[in-house]
Amino acid sequence: MEQDNPGSANSEDVRTNEASPVTCPADTDPLPVTCPADTDPPPVTCPADTDPLPSGPQSSSGCEEQGDVPLLENHIQSEETQSRPEDELEAGCPDVSTVTDCSTQREDEILEQDSAPDDVSGETGQSAPDVVSGETGQPANPDGEGHTHPDGEGHTHLLPERNSDSASAEDGRDDSEEFVAAMLARSKLEEQGLGTKGSSPPLAETGGPPPPGAHRDEDVTGDAWRAHRKHVFVLSEAGKPIYSRYGSEEALSSTMGVMMALVSFVQSGDNNIRSVYSDQHTVVFMTQGPLVLVSVSSSGQSEQQLRVELRYVHNQIVSMLTEASIARIFQTKKNYDLRRLLAGSEKILDGLLDLLDSDPSFLLSAVHCVPLASSLRDSLSQILQKAITPNLVFSILIARQQLITIVQEKTVIEDARLEPSDLHLLFNLIGASSAFQAGEIWTPICLPCFNPDCYFYAYISYLDPPECTVCLLLLSTDKEAFYAVAECKRKIEEAMMAQNALAAIAKAHSYSVSQVGVSDLRHFMYKPFDVPDNHRQLTQFTSPEMESPYSSEEERTRLLDLYRDLHSRIHSSSRPLKLIYHVAERETLLAWVTSKFELYTCFSPLVTKASAINAITKLLRWIKKEEERLFIRYPPKYSTTPNPSRSSRKAAEQHDSTDNGFLSLL
Amino acid sequence: MPERAKMRKPDVKVVILGDMNVGKTSLLHRYTEKKFKDTVSTVGGAFFLKQWGPYNISIWDTAGREQFHGLGSMYCRGASAVILTYDVTNWQSLTELEDRFLSLTDTANADCIYAIVGNKADLTESSAQGPVPEDGQGEQESVGTELRPTGGGSSSGGGGGGGDALHQKQVNQDDALALYARVLRYKGLDGMACPPGESLCFETSAKTGYNVDVLFETIFDMVLPSILKKRREGEPSTVDLEDCRVPKSIKGGCCA
Numbered sequence: 069m070e071q072d073n074p075g076s077a078n079s080e081d082v083r084t085n086e087a088s089p090v091t092c093p094a095d096t097d098p099l100p101v102t103c104p105a106d107t108d109p110p111p112v113t114c115p116a117d118t119d120p121l122p123s124g125p126q127s128s129s130g131c132e133e134q135g136d137v138p139l140l141e142n143h144i145q146s147e148e149t150q151s152r153p154e155d156e157l158e159a160g161c162p163d164v165s166t167v168t169d170c171s172t173q174r175e176d177e178i179l180e181q182d183s184a185p186d187d188v189s190g191e192t193g194q195s196a197p198d199v200v201s202g203e204t205g206q207p208a209n210p211d212g213e214g215h216t217h218p219d220g221e222g223h224t225h226l227l228p229e230r231n232s233d234s235a236s237a238e239d240g241r242d243d244s245e246e247f248v249a250a251m252l253a254r255s256k257l258e259e260q261g262l263g264t265k266g267s268s269p270p271l272a273e274t275g276g277p278p279p280p281g282a283h284r285d286e287d288v289t290g291d292a293w294r295a296h297r298k299h300v301f302v303l304s305e306a307g308k309p310i311y312s313r314y315g316s317e318e319a320l321s322s323t324m325g326v327m328m329a330l331v332s333f334v335q336s337g338d339n340n341i342r343s344v345y346s347d348q349h350t351v352v353f354m355t356q357g358p359l360v361l362v363s364v365s366s367s368g369q370s371e372q373q374l375r376v377e378l379r380y381v382h383n384q385i386v387s388m389l390t391e392a393s394i395a396r397i398f399q400t401k402k403n404y405d406l407r408r409l410l411a412g413s414e415k416i417l418d419g420l421l422d423l424l425d426s427d428p429s430f431l432l433s434a435v436h437c438v439p440l441a442s443s444l445r446d447s448l449s450q451i452l453q454k455a456i457t458p459n460l461v462f463s464i465l466i467a468r469q470q471l472i473t474i475v476q477e478k479t480v481i482e483d484a485r486l487e488p489s490d491l492h493l494l495f496n497l498i499g500a501s502s503a504f505q506a507g508e509i510w511t512p513i514c515l516p517c518f519n520p521d522c523y524f525y526a527y528i529s530y531l532d533p534p535e536c537t538v539c540l541l542l543l544s545t546d547k548e549a550f551y552a553v554a555e556c557k558r559k560i561e562e563a564m565m566a567q568n569a570l571a572a573i574a575k576a577h578s579y580s581v582s583q584v585g586v587s588d589l590r591h592f593m594y595k596p597f598d599v600p601d602n603h604r605q606l607t608q609f610t611s612p613e614m615e616s617p618y619s620s621e622e623e624r625t626r627l628l629d630l631y632r633d634l635h636s637r638i639h640s641s642s643r644p645l646k647l648i649y650h651v652a653e654r655e656t657l658l659a660w661v662t663s664k665f666e667l668y669t670c671f672s673p674l675v676t677k678a679s680a681i682n683a684i685t686k687l688l689r690w691i692k693k694e695e696e697r698l699f700i701r702y703p704p705k706y707s708t709t710p711n712p713s714r715s716s717r718k719a720a721e722q723h724d725s726t727d728n729g730f731l732s733l734l
Numbered sequence: 735m736p737e738r739a740k741m742r743k744p745d746v747k748v749v750i751l752g753d754m755n756v757g758k759t760s761l762l763h764r765y766t767e768k769k770f771k772d773t774v775s776t777v778g779g780a781f782f783l784k785q786w787g788p789y790n791i792s793i794w795d796t797a798g799r800e801q802f803h804g805l806g807s808m809y810c811r812g813a814s815a816v817i818l819t820y821d822v823t824n825w826q827s828l829t830e831l832e833d834r835f836l837s838l839t840d841t842a843n844a845d846c847i848y849a850i851v852g853n854k855a856d857l858t859e860s861s862a863q864g865p866v867p868e869d870g871q872g873e874q875e876s877v878g879t880e881l882r883p884t885g886g887g888s889s890s891g892g893g894g895g896g897g898d899a900l901h902q903k904q905v906n907q908d909d910a911l912a913l914y915a916r917v918l919r920y921k922g923l924d925g926m927a928c929p930p931g932e933s934l935c936f937e938t939s940a941k942t943g944y945n946v947d948v949l950f951e952t953i954f955d956m957v958l959p960s961i962l963k964k965r966r967e968g969e970p971s972t973v974d975l976e977d978c979r980v981p982k983s984i985k986g987g988c989c990a
Binding site for chain 2: 388389408409410411412413415416497500507508509510511512526547548550554
């Protein structure tokens with residue numbers, strides 16, 4: 069991403085010079101006071117040159133340094149699938165069929181990092197942190213995404229002359245990896261127009277997306293189609309197109325055929341194609357049962373992040389069809405056209421991909437809550453707790469795509485909770501199906517992280533038509549329960565009317581960063597982690613309104629890109645970091661991960677390191693003070709058995725007095 | 735259930751069925767809001783309560799997508815009227831009614847009335863001129879049927895350019911009448927005792943509003959006897975899913 073933009077290339081230098089990503093053993097140094105390089109800036113180094121590991125494509129700085137290498141250097145990441153089944157889990161991409169989801173995996177990973185704080189360039193002050201020492205092979209992440217194969221297996225550098233040779237495919241056949249690399253390079257050149265796109269900055273490309281709905285009619289041979297920042301394709305194992313974000317699937321069937329050819333070619337060697345890197349684009353492949361998902365991105369996101377996004381796309385498809393029925397369909401008919409069943413759902417997938425690009429809750433795998441006085445939130449929860457019917461399992465109140473409260477059935481799902489990623493899918497469904505808002509919707513929906521094979525029945529209704537900002541979502545396990553559940557809604561409506569709750573909700577809106585009272589702070593995202601004794605709490609994050617200078621769509625995207633970049637460095641599987649102080653061109657950012665929280669902050673560009681640290685201390689204090697309002701502390705439960713007991717509620721209240729670990733650092 | 739007493743009780747249930755993209759949601763939206771706007775594909779089904787004079791009429795706007803097929807019989811249970819909707823520019827959408835949707839109505843009331851509605855009539859209104867070439871049809875099929883979100887056809891001709899804005903009418907009124915006769919035969923209803931096909935086959939346009947009010951008013955008028963009967967009988971039969979089979983068998987012998 070950054071090498072496309074001359075300005076940010078400079079800023080990259082600045083960053084390396086002045087204060088680079090620093091790993092800070094957070095357990096011993098709770099505040100980033102020991103930030104390096106205040107007095108002794110490390111020399112400008114080219115990490116790719118000094119990096120002892122052949123991990124060129126992974127290290128983001130490495131990529132940037134290679135910007136002057138001709139574009140034909142492609143890298144294939146592949147790995148033995150059967151020998152290392154757990155690698156994928158390590159990399160924060162859990163299998164959908166497992167019960168856990170992305171967020172919990174990610175947290176595990178971070179905790180692992182915390183437990184091994186000394187692994188990466190421990191002498192924080194002195195060494196240039198970009199230069200990773202050879203011992204990066206942490207026990208927690210021995211292999212990660214397959215980037216750091218010490219022997220470079222499955223890692224091909226394609227020579228330019230070979231690539232430009234159109235006959236390379238034939239030449240390469242004796243060497244399978246080079247053959248694949250040549251195939252990839254050629255197909256990518258043809259499909260992505262790499263040669264012609266040159267150095268147009270990706271941010272400019274996002275400027276004028278075609279109006280929604282026009283995507284399907286796009287000319288897939290045109291430059292505009294190639295210039296899209298991120299393509300997502302879904303195809304079946306038989307190579308049948310299922311979904312494309314832009315352009316019609318029919319028109320892309322040959323392109324998808326090439327993708328499937330690549331996937332199956334590598335599979336035939338008992339291997340799995342994972343990603344392809346070129347100068348401009350990252351191509352990530354993901355096989356999920358009978359479906360193959362491909363992301364072609366020039367957004368500069370890491371493979372790991374793109375993989376998480378593909379998993380969301382897959383989960384959204386599963387949410388509509390269930391994993392079991394998808395498997396069954398393809399078992400009986402390998403070349404089934406899944407679009408038959410998904411027809412009409414393109415808007416939902418389109419909406420999901422737009423949200424993935426614009427909503428940081430996906431990046432953080434956490435739910436954004438509406439800031440609300442805890443007394444109001446509690447009374448709303450109590451209203452939900454009282455309006456119950458047999459087989460009702462979740463009652464969720466949502467305002468403007470943010471969570472107000474969530475109440476769940478107590479006994480049926482003692483050990484389960486609704487995962488953030490399932491909630492995101494629900495939010496997306498609501499957003500994508502809100503066109504006719506006066507009615508009450510009843511629809512089957514599968515929550516893949518909860519159970520990928522079964523349906524819930526979702527009742528969706530807005531409580532404040534025609535404004536349609538407050539939405540009630542009731543999930544039942546009984547297909548026939550519509551009228552009973554609709555009756556719950558009427559009870560909730562009445563109770564809320566009596567308390568004038570809608571007006572109170574309408575008054576609650578996102579807060580301004582100025583409320584924190586730190587002048588240089590422009591924006592932040594704060595995500596507290598679960599603490600062990602309360603591990604079933606919903607993962608949440610809080611973030612103020614994006615205000616000037618990030619009020620325009622373009623600037624918002626730019627800030628999110630910066631956050632994504634920091635996120636990918638912090639969560640890099642080969643070289644995880646704890647603290648990054650990044651001086652960008654138009655702002656200064658600081659990202660910090662501890663065992664208690666994950667924090668991303670954005671400051672005005674002229675902030676000094678000392679004042680930034682000061683500001684973060686203030687910010688954390690402010691969040692601590694406001695946490696009752698910003699987060700749902702203890703999601704209440706109910707029992708739909710005839711005599712609902714209040715015991716769970718009481719238990720929650722008891723917990724409330726104890727410290728749940730939010731900011732206990734301070 | 736005791737709580738149900740508080741609920742505004744629907745007197746009668748009307749279900750709109752039909753293939754996706756024929757404009758079911760748009761039809762209902764045109765009738766209730768007097769507006770035409772772009773809709774997105776319905777998920778599952780949407781329930782509306784329409785105040786019609788002194789009566790409450792519940793209307794189920796269902797999703798046409800095959801994905802939600804399993805819910806169809808639940809929506810239809812105890813229905814007093816079913817609106818089978820097709821797209822006049824798409825022959826397939828009429829065929830689907832018979833192939834996919836007719837069987838869903840097995841759970842409807844025995845005296846249920848069936849309306850056959852051809853939507854998007856605005857696309858063919860002056861279709862007396864020459865037919866659209868073959869490839870034009872193909873485009874309509876692929877674009878309109880598979881990829882377009884539900885819409886009244888406002889922009890279905892987008893790809894075809896302005897020249898041949900009118901689409902070929904693929905389904906004529908006669909086809910609809912023939913289908914109506916087959917529906918009655920499928921239901922084992924006596925054609926003489928039921929309302930004539932002419933009064934229950936409509937061509938409408940959700941986009942322009944053509945015939946939409948007529949359609950709903952006619953149907954509501956026709957279900958009025960069953961509303962009144964239900965009110966006389968006291969207990970509602972359409973609301974309660976568990977009980978609805980009982981009144982159905984009681985009324986088995988009569989056709990309203």
